[in-house]
Amino acid sequence: MTTASADAPGHDDDHGHGHDHPKHLAHHFDTLEQQFGSSKLGMWAFLLTEVLFFSGLFVAYATLRANNSEVFSYASSFLDTKWGAINTVVLLISSFTAAMSVRNAQLGETSKLKRNLIITLICAGGFMGIKYVEYSHKWHAGLLPPGLENSMFNPETPWIPEAGHHDTDYLNLQRDTMDMAPAERVHFMTTLGRFFGVYFFLTGLHGVHVLIGMGVISWLILRTSRGEFGPDNFTAVDLVALYWHLVDLVWIFLFPLLYLIA
């Protein structure tokens, strides 16, 4: 017993330094390839569940749109294509710098890695900043899911703006629905409310993913500063980049579906 326990630390040391046991290889893996392959497989499994996770909202969008395409076309006029396009470009650039940082980590270029990660983080922050501008406009203009009290689509007591105060969207809507038959107007307003429900859930869930991405990218920057990444150890950078590309993928479909359907 005593001998065994006395041997154990010695054996560990031996395992760590004597054998050809790379520094970053965990004990339950035989080789670095096996370890890297397991991590990648786990990440891809997570990514495909993410695709399925988002698919529920995409199908909700598709179902509503298939039955109300004219209302959805009208609804997209409330969204500013300019901001959507800028955010697409911002996210594509961040995806490029994420792919570059994987390369930097693989080559052991620590300072370039840090720079690319910081650019990715700044782009993510810029994306959220633009989302904030868009969201706050919709919040003040009452373009919100019907369940909210200050939504102009609220089915109980619709929100009505104050004259001259964030009332442009409301006045346009008042003008465009004036000559509709009652049942048609009810359908129109209800469906518009649903559009904003889907809009906020889709972009909101995507925004949460961006925020989580910003968290893990910050963690990578911290670890890069400690000089932890190199040709032997870049799995974390690789996996975070994969996640970030998925966030980009979702937006690639969200942008035309929400902003460009007029």
Added chain:
Amino acid sequence: MTAHAHDSHDDHHGLGHILPVKLLAGVLAALLFLTVLTVITGSTYLYGFDLGIAMVIATVKATLVCVIFMHLKWDKGFHAFAFLGSVLFVGVFLAYTLTDTKQYQGDVRSFGDDVSLNSPFAQPLPDPHPSTHDHEDENAEH
């Protein structure tokens, strides 16, 4: 010892494919070009093919991101297989839901017509509330 260390060094080579900067920059340029293209086609009337064209462009962009940025071209085939599998099931989800909702839409509409007259939207939208921001105007009216 040295031989062993060398072995383990060799092991590292298989860890991942390193993408050249030119390829990554080329993909970024293509993605930006396609974004401009989709904005242009999105703001033009294309005889009902708008959605189809936008989705084709988005799919090309997504494929570029998956194949190059996400290393799927050089990765294990199983990852691409699993990922495409999830996309396939999204397609099944979408197709079945769409055929179903199309089939019953008439019933949903006629049900909606019955209840719609209780809605505040049965009346035209009322004018905005009088402004409380400029009191001078209110005083002037009185």
